[in-house]
Amino acid sequence: MTAAYDPQNIFAKILRGEIPAHRVYEDAHTLAFMDVMPQGEGHTLVIPKAPARGLLDASPESLAAVAATVQRVARAVKTAFAADGLTVFQYNEPAGGQTVFHLHVHILPRFDGVALGRHTGGMADGAVLADHAARVRAALDAG
Numbered sequence: 001m002t003a004a005y006d007p008q009n010i011f012a013k014i015l016r017g018e019i020p021a022h023r024v025y026e027d028a029h030t031l032a033f034m035d036v037m038p039q040g041e042g043h044t045l046v047i048p049k050a051p052a053r054g055l056l057d058a059s060p061e062s063l064a065a066v067a068a069t070v071q072r073v074a075r076a077v078k079t080a081f082a083a084d085g086l087t088v089f090q091y092n093e094p095a096g097g098q099t100v101f102h103l104h105v106h107i108l109p110r111f112d113g114v115a116l117g118r119h120t121g122g123m124a125d126g127a128v129l130a131d132h133a134a135r136v137r138a139a140l141d142a143g
């Protein structure tokens, strides 16, 4: 049986403004921010505001809002980093590779011939993440 949603998870704390994040986009139903341990330059996460552990317990309405934001932010990320392509993925439960138990979708700009970095590797420099977030926000504003 799947565990219950824990409102003390780190993304719930980001949503409540209890801990900081390099935010790039927000609307009534979703939030997007930079991943602090990026698997590559421009690694961005999209989460619903409604509590859900993962894909299986989210409402269809929340998933639809997440999908729309993923597309919007993915376009901006691709532009901001002049990427050749994008990898978009989402993990469910520890067996599926999930480490933070609030539904999130990963968006990673990809470059021809460059391998994907390690999942939850090193912490990125805060100033670099702030710069990357500003680049994505600028691409969103321009789009």
Ligand code: AMP
Residues within 6 Å of the ligand: 010, 021, 034, 035, 036, 037, 038, 045, 090, 091, 097, 098, 099, 100, 101, 119, 120, 121
């Ligand atoms: P997952 O394995 O899909 O649950 O991945 C969780 C992701 O959240 C990882 O890529 C982490 O680097 C990222 N992460 C963990 N804590 C934070 C945080 N405070 N702010 C932004 N990203 C985070």
